[in-house]
Each structure stands twice: as structure tokens, then as C-alpha cells.
Amino acid sequence: MSILNMQRITVIALLKYCKDILETLQRRGVVEIETYQLDDDDGVFERGDTAAYQSQYLRSSAVARQAAEIIHTYVPEKKGLLSSMSGRKPLSLAQYDALVADSQDILHTAYDIVSYQKNIEQNRLEIERYEAQKTAIEPWLSLDVPMTFTGTATTRAFIGSFPPNKTREMLLSELSEQTDVADMTDIEIISSDENRTYAFLLCPIGCADALSDAIKKLGFEYPPYSAPVSVRKRIKQIDQHISNRRGRILENEANIKSVSSSLSSLDFLEDYFVMKAERYQAFDHIILSDNTFALTGYITERDAPELSRYLEDTYDAEVELSPSDTDDTPVKLMNNRFAEPVESVLATYSYPIRHETDPTAVMAIFYYIFFGMMFSDAGYGIVMAGACGLLLLKFRNMEEGLRRAMKMFFWCGVSTTMWGLLFGSFFGDAVSVISNTFFHTAPPAIPGLVTPIWFNPVSDPMRMLMFSFLLGIIHLFTGLFIQAYNDIKHKEYLAILYDVVSWYLLVGGAILALLSLEMMEGIAGFVLPSVWLKIGGVMALIGAVLILFFSGRESENPIKRLLKGAYGLYGATGYLSDILSYSRLLALGLATGVIAQVFNQIGSMMGSSVIGVILFLIIFVVGHTLNIGINALGAYVHTNRLQFVEFFGKFYTGGGREFKPFKINTKHYTVKEDI
Amino acid sequence: MSDFLANNAGLFFALLGAAFATFLAGIGSAIGVGKAGVAAAGVLSEDPSKFGKVLIFQLLPATQGIYGLLVAFLILSNTGLIGQVKEVSTLTGLLYFAAALPIAFSGLFSAIHQGNCAVAAIGTVNKKPDQMGKALILPAMVETYAILALLISILAIFGINAM
Numbered sequence: 001m002s003i004l005n006m007q008r009i010t011v012i013a014l015l016k017y018c019k020d021i022l023e024t025l026q027r028r029g030v031v032e033i034e035t036y037q038l039d040d041d042d043g044v045f046e047r048g049d050t051a052a053y054q055s056q057y058l059r060s061s062a063v064a065r066q067a068a069e070i071i072h073t074y075v076p077e078k079k080g081l082l083s084s085m086s087g088r089k090p091l092s093l094a095q096y097d098a099l100v101a102d103s104q105d106i107l108h109t110a111y112d113i114v115s116y117q118k119n120i121e122q123n124r125l126e127i128e129r130y131e132a133q134k135t136a137i138e139p140w141l142s143l144d145v146p147m148t149f150t151g152t153a154t155t156r157a158f159i160g161s162f163p164p165n166k167t168r169e170m171l172l173s174e175l176s177e178q179t180d181v182a183d184m185t186d187i188e189i190i191s192s193d194e195n196r197t198y199a200f201l202l203c204p205i206g207c208a209d210a211l212s213d214a215i216k217k218l219g220f221e222y223p224p225y226s227a228p229v230s231v232r233k234r235i236k237q238i239d240q241h242i243s244n245r246r247g248r249i250l251e252n253e254a255n256i257k258s259v260s261s262s263l264s265s266l267d268f269l270e271d272y273f274v275m276k277a278e279r280y281q282a283f284d285h286i287i288l289s290d291n292t293f294a295l296t297g298y299i300t301e302r303d304a305p306e307l308s309r310y311l312e313d314t315y316d317a318e319v320e321l322s323p324s325d326t327d328d329t330p331v332k333l334m335n336n337r338f339a340e341p342v343e344s345v346l347a348t349y350s351y352p353i354r355h356e357t358d359p360t361a362v363m364a365i366f367y368y369i370f371f372g373m374m375f376s377d378a379g380y381g382i383v384m385a386g387a388c389g390l391l392l393l394k395f396r397n398m399e400e401g402l403r404r405a406m407k408m409f410f411w412c413g414v415s416t417t418m419w420g421l422l423f424g425s426f427f428g429d430a431v432s433v434i435s436n437t438f439f440h441t442a443p444p445a446i447p448g449l450v451t452p453i454w455f456n457p458v459s460d461p462m463r464m465l466m467f468s469f470l471l472g473i474i475h476l477f478t479g480l481f482i483q484a485y486n487d488i489k490h491k492e493y494l495a496i497l498y499d500v501v502s503w504y505l506l507v508g509g510a511i512l513a514l515l516s517l518e519m520m521e522g523i524a525g526f527v528l529p530s531v532w533l534k535i536g537g538v539m540a541l542i543g544a545v546l547i548l549f550f551s552g553r554e555s556e557n558p559i560k561r562l563l564k565g566a567y568g569l570y571g572a573t574g575y576l577s578d579i580l581s582y583s584r585l586l587a588l589g590l591a592t593g594v595i596a597q598v599f600n601q602i603g604s605m606m607g608s609s610v611i612g613v614i615l616f617l618i619i620f621v622v623g624h625t626l627n628i629g630i631n632a633l634g635a636y637v638h639t640n641r642l643q644f645v646e647f648f649g650k651f652y653t654g655g656g657r658e659f660k661p662f663k664i665n666t667k668h669y670t671v672k673e674d675i
Numbered sequence: 676m677s678d679f680l681a682n683n684a685g686l687f688f689a690l691l692g693a694a695f696a697t698f699l700a701g702i703g704s705a706i707g708v709g710k711a712g713v714a715a716a717g718v719l720s721e722d723p724s725k726f727g728k729v730l731i732f733q734l735l736p737a738t739q740g741i742y743g744l745l746v747a748f749l750i751l752s753n754t755g756l757i758g759q760v761k762e763v764s765t766l767t768g769l770l771y772f773a774a775a776l777p778i779a780f781s782g783l784f785s786a787i788h789q790g791n792c793a794v795a796a797i798g799t800v801n802k803k804p805d806q807m808g809k810a811l812i813l814p815a816m817v818e819t820y821a822i823l824a825l826l827i828s829i830l831a832i833f834g835i836n837a838m
Binding site: 347580586587590591595598 | 735742749757812819
């Protein structure tokens with residue numbers, strides 16, 4: 001439950017170590033590098049420009065990625081349903097160094113793979129072209145002259161096609177209607193199909209022009225492609241070309257497959273060049289002289305001594321550390337294993353600013369409690385905690401963000417199980433329904449699964465409503481308490497009286513007074529002795545007076561101050577709606593429980609026959625999966641809401657900047673500094 | 676004939692309440708989920724990797740329909756329209772009808788407006804995916820009123836049942 005202290009770190013070292021130092025910083029991932037502010041007239045230091053390097057490395061990375069994708073198309077990747085959970089593979093420093101030493105070779109392989117693939121694509125295109133040629137000349141197979149034949153010295157030949165379904169006689173008669181040279185023309189039908197009639201026409205050279213005009217009117221078309229040699233020979237040639245190219249494709253595919261074992265090193269290469277590019281990006285923030293360089297940034301107080309010792313010993317660097325406490329200092333949170341997962345929920349709201357209290361630990365307790373109450377079913381809780389626990393055990397390299405979410409839902413599941421047992425809900429009333437429907441006996445009274453350990457909210461909703469309000473009041477008062485803690489930290493002790501104690505008195509007093517009214521008997525089930533009405537009333541009055549006179553204390557003008565105080569007092573309605581808002585704990589809890597019962601009841605409608613059992617199983621699985629999905633979402637959203645709106649509204653401002661250290665930002669591998 | 680109506684009017688009104696709760700809240704959810712779905716599909720056309728995020732927003736207005744179903748089921752179960760047939764007096768039937776009204780109307784309107792809000796939140800997440808938490812809270816605020824209505828409907832039904 002704390003915000004780590006930050007230090008500003010400045011490293012000055014010889015230029016020759018610059019690369020090594022940046023690599024060390026990147027691997028350790030403990031320093032957030034900031035742009036070194038340079039005076040305009042500084043004659044010694046200047047900034048480097050590395051955009052060209054960066055783009056070159058990113059290009060190399062893209063080639064490695066492309067090569068890896070090509071391999072995947074030939075050697076299919078075995079991907080499980082949950083493979084996205086497995087995270088990045090860790091590499092030891094020795095493995096990393098070995099792969100770096102090979103990086104040039106791997107890059108060559110990557111370029112080779114890309115060129116193999118280009119070759120394959122080119123050959124595929126050529127095959128397509130040849131296939132097209134082949135289909136174009138195939139109808140002419142029985143023509144015994146080349147298709148480019150135009151005639152002899154005294155004759156003129158036309159080779160082409162007419163519309164379909166024409167015989168020689170039909171063509172001749174149609175031709176004679178168009179021209180008088182028809183009877184001097186010889187027509188031979190070579191072949192015909194449903195699209196065209198393929199024909200060879202021969203006429204004396206003198207009639208050529210007349211015939212040419214006439215056949216155009218009959219729909220004559222020259223073939224799209226003409227073989228320069230005889231068709232039979234050309235087809236043979238084409239087949240030869242195609243099989244050659246098929247051979248080349250196979251050859252290239254074999255080449256690609258033969259290097260498929262380099263897939264993992266290609267993945268590494270992709271990461272390696274991204275890392276390199278990012279290192280050069282960091283380079284943009286540092287300043288250089290002829291022989292030295294300087295960088296500046298933030299580091300946590302915890303990591304600072306070790307890093308500075310390492311840099312001083314290994315690279316003879318000059319490391320300066322100074323505490324950084326300004327508002328724009330980045331914030332890093334430190335929490336125990338139970339509370340840490342909830343940090344990501346806090347992050348979706350806002351990081352705390354430097355001087356605030358980190359609310360994560362307190363929030364975590366309420367988060368798990370509220371989630372559990374809204375989801376409140378032992379069966380669902382076991383499913384949720386079990387699934388998250390198993391995934392956490394199975395995928396130990398899971399990415400940090402995902403692991404946090406899994407841990408959070410694991411604890412939420414544990415809490416859900418606990419509340420489910422207290423309220424006697426296990427997949428709704430599954431045990432009773434199964435026992436009644438299939439065994440025709442009353443269920444054994446197992447505490448937690450059948451009978452509630454505490455009470456059943458479905459049969460006693462008012463009690464649950466009161467309990468929800470009680471938790472809400474505790475939650476809100478805890479928020480106010482943190483506000484008081486903040487005030488102590490800032491040494492504003494009077495503010496505790498005006499802003500915190502006053503509300504405790506007003507809200508607490510009002511509640512006490514309300515509970516001692518007789519009309520509450522029917523709602524709350526109990527009533528306080530009437531003396532509490534007076535005590536509560538006096539408390540509330542003191543609180544109200546404090547708020548009226550002091551909540552507008554920044555204003556000098558007394559009238560303005562009173563008006564502001566009155567407005568502050570109006571905030572009491574906010575408390576009323578805040579407390580009522582916790583009724584969602586009851587409503588969502590009931591929704592989960594009753595919907596579960598609905599599915600159980602629908603499932604048991606067919607009785608205890610075989611069909612009934614099958615129907616029950618199907619409806620049980622589908623229905624409860626649906627219920628888990630919709631109600632887990634509801635519980636998540638509304639738990640967040642209770643934290644963000646009701647709880648944070650009492651004390652939290654936020655607006656801090658998350659500490660984002662310069663680190664390895666890869667897709668496939670991570671490098672561990674010390675294995 | 677009039678005897679028949681007088682004897683069974685209770686059951687009829689109870690069923691009418693269950694029907695109101697289901698179809699009004701259902702209409703609201705259908706409209707809300709539909710609007711949010713259109714916006715979500717628009718985001719997916721640009722960036723399919725946001726599917727998981729926008730799906731959550733699309734589901735937010737779906738809850739009112741489920742609350743309506745829940746209330747309807749409680750009424751059907753209490754009046755014996757599911758399971759054992761019970762005698763339902765006209766007064767009890769009218770009371771069940773009245774008990775269904777909060778979730779019916781609050782569900783109808785809150786789901787539509789939650790849908791509008793979800794559309795806007797999907798836009799937020801599309802431009803700033805890291806602001807998911809805040810974007811999620813705004814539509815959830817609308818749901819509060821459906822939850823309050825559900826609470827009153829359920830408490831009323833339990834109360835009528837205990838009479």
C-alpha cells in the first residue's frame with residue numbers, strides 16, 4: 001500500500017560504452033529515460049539523429065517477420081486454443097548472446113526465404129499465363145498448319161472463330177448472303193464447343209478483302225493467342241514449360257521447408273531488431289559530446305543503488321542520484337500479492353498523484369467482497385477460481401497484464417465461493433433440484449450447498465438489503481478515513497475536523513436517529529432505544545453546523561462562505577444516494593441466484609426419464625455458462641462503479657503518471673538478466 | 676362467463692404483469708444492444724482486435740431484458756403458472772401486475788439510454804483503448820435505475836408472496 005519513492009538518475013559515461021549501457025538499461029527495465037534538456041548555446045553537447053538506423057532496423061525486423069509468416073504457410077503452426085496465454089519465452093543471457101552472434105546469418109536466411117517465396121510466386125504467375133495460352137489454342141489441336149499461317153502466294157487463310165453451333169453448310173450459306181466470293185471460299189470446321197465454332201477459311205488472294213469484311217459481319221474473331229508453331233507442338237512445349245515451373249516451385253518449397261527449423265531464430269530476429277530500433281529511439285533522448293554522453297531519467301529508490309553500482313563498476317560511469325518529489329514524477333505502486341492485481345483496476349481510473357495515498361490495498365479488500373456478493377454462488381466461484389488458478393499454473397510465462405487479471409478473478413472467485421456458501425447457493429439450488437427430480441427425496445441438508453451457512457437472501461431480502469447498506473456505510477467511511485490520512489500527511493489537521501469528522505457526525509448521527517424511529521422496525525427488523533434518537537440528532541446537528549460554517553472556508557467574504565457551506569451541506573443528499581447505491585449488491589446477487597434457479601427448474605421439467613436427464617444436463621451446462629458470463633460481467637462493472645464513484649468520490653483525485661521504464665518490448669522472447 | 680372471468684382474473688393480471696416485465700424490458704434491451712452492436716461493428720471494420728472490448732459494451736444494455744425475465748419468472752413461479760397450480764385472487768393478481776411495472780418501464784427506457792451511452796463509450800474506446808475503465812462506468816451509471824427498479828419489483832413480489 002504505497003507509492004515507491006522515485007529518484008532522478010543522471011548517467012555520464014564514455015561514448016564507447018553508450019551502446020552497452022543502453023542495452024543494460026533496456027534489459028533491466030528499471031529506468032524511465034527522459035529527454036535531456038540541452039541549452040541552446042551549449043557548444044559541447046549535441047543530440048544524435050538516429051532516424052535512419054531506426055527505420056533500417058525496423059525494416060530488418062519486418063523481413064524476419066515476413067520470413068516467419070512464409071514458413072508458417074508451408075509448415076502449419078500447431079496453435080492451441082489457449083496459446084495466446086502462454087506469453088513470451090524467456091531466454092538466458094548466454095542463449096541471447098549466442099543468437100545475437102548469429103543474427104547476420106539469420107538475417108541472410110530471412111532474405112533467402114523471402115526470395116524463395118518471390119520465386120515461387122513468379123513461377124505461379126507464369127504457370128497461370130501458360131495455362132491461359134493452352135486453353136486458348138486447345139480448340140485448334142487438329143489444325144495441321146501453325147496458327148500464324150496466313151496463306152500461300154496465291155491464297156489467303158483466315159483462322160478464327162464464329163458464334164457457336166454453326167456447321168460448315170450454315171456458314172457457307174450465311175456467307176453467300178453477305179458476299180459473292182463465298183463459293184470461292186473453302187471452310188473447314190476445326191472444332192466447336194458451347195462458346196465458339198472454330199474454323200479455318202481459305203480463299204484466293206484476290207477475294208481476301210471482300211471475305212474479311214463478310215466474315216466480320218458474321219461475328220468472326222481472331223484467336224486471343226496464336227502459336228507460332230503447330231498447335232500440337234506448342235501444347236507440348238507449354239506442358240514442358242509448366243512442368244519445369246512446377247519443378248522450380250517444388251524446389252523452392254523444399255528450400256523453405258529445409259530452413260523451417262530456423263523459425264524460432266527468425267522470431268528472435270524480429271524481436272532483436274525491434275529492441276535495437278527502440279534502443280536507438282532512446283538514443284534520441286540522450287546528449288553526446290565527442291567522447292562522452294549523458295542521459296537522465298527516473299528510477300525507483302529500491303533499484304537505484306544496485307544499478308548505479310553496476311554502471312560505475314562495469315563502465316566507469318558517473319551516476320548521480322537525487323530524490324525526485326515533484327508532481328510530474330512518474331508513479332510506481334508497490335503492493336502485496338493479494339492487492340497487486342487490483343492495481344490494473346486503479347489504472348483504468350487514474351494513477352494517484354505523487355502525494356496521495358495509494359488506495360489499492362484497501363480497495364482490493366472491498367473489491368473482492370463486493371464482487372463475491374454480487375456473483376454469490378459457490379459453484380460459479382469454484383468454476384471461476386479453478387479456471388484462473390489452472391491457467392496461472394499452466395502458463396507460467398503469461399504476460400504481466402493478463403496474469404494480474406487472472407489473479408484478480410481468482411481472488412474474486414474465492415470470495416464468490418465464500419459468499420455462495422454463506423448464502424447456500426451452489427449452481428443456484430442445483431443440489432435440491434437434482435435430489436428432488438432424479439432421486440425423489442429431499443436433499444441432504446449439506447450446509448453451504450443446500451442450506452445457507454448464514455441466511456438465504458432470496459427468502460430474506462430485507463436482511464440482505466440492510467447488510468448491503470451496512471457494507472456501503474463502512475466503505476464510504478473508509479474512504480473518508482483515507483481522506484483524513486491524506487490530511488495528516490499534508491499536516492492539515494483542522495481539515496480533518498471540518499471535512500471528515502463533520503461528515504462522520506452528520507451521516508452517522510442521521511443513521512442512528514433513523515434506526516431509532518419506530519417505522520424502521522418493519523424494514524430493518526430491529527429498532528434502537530429512543531435515547532439514540534437524541535444522541536444521533538445532536539451528532540448530526542454538530543456535523544451540519546461544522547459543514548455549514550467551515551466547508552467554504554477558503555472564501556474571505558462571510559456571505560459567500562456561508563453560501564458555500566450551505567452548498568456543502570447539500571452534499572448530504574449525495575451520501576443518501578451513495579448509500580442507496582449499495583442496494584445493487586442485493587439486486588445483482590438475487591439476479592445471479594434466481595436466474596440459476598430458473599435454469600435448474602427448466603432443466604428438471606422433463607422429469608427423471610432418460611430424456612429428462614439428458615435435457616437437464618444440456619440446459620444445466622448451457623444455462624449456467626450463460627449466467628456466469630452475463631453476471632460476471634455485471635459484477636465486474638458494478639464493483640468498479642462502487643469503487644470509482646462512491647468510494648473514490650470521498651477522497652481520491654488521481655491524475656498521476658504511470659512509471660514506464662525503458663525495457664524490452666518484444667513479441668516472442670524475453671531476456672532474463674540473471675539466470 | 677362473468678363467473679369464469681371473475682374467478683380467473685387474478686391469474687390473468689399476474690400473467691399480464693409477467694408479460695409486461697418481459698416484453699417492455701426486452702424491447703429496451705433489444706434497442707440498446709442493437710444500437711451498441713452497430714457502433715461495435717463499425718469499430719471492428721477498422722480494428723478487429725478490439726472485439727473483446729467492444730463486445731462488453733454491447734452487452735451492457737442486455738441486462739434489463741434479463742431483469743425483466745427474472746421478475747416475470749418469479750411471478751409465474753409464485754402464481755403457479757409454472758409448476759403447481761395455485762388459486763390467485765383478483766387482488767393478488769393486480770398486485771403482481773403492479774409489482775412488474777417498475778422493471779418493465781424502467782427497463783425499457785434505461786436500456787435504450789444505456790444503449791446510446793454505450794455507443795458513445797465505444798467511440799471513446801476506439802480512439803483511446805486505455806480509457807476502457809472510465810468508458811465502462813458511464814453506461815453503468817444508467818443501469819443504476821434499472822437495478823433500483825428491479826429491487827423494488829423483487830421486494831414487492833416477495834412481499835406479495837408472503838401475504
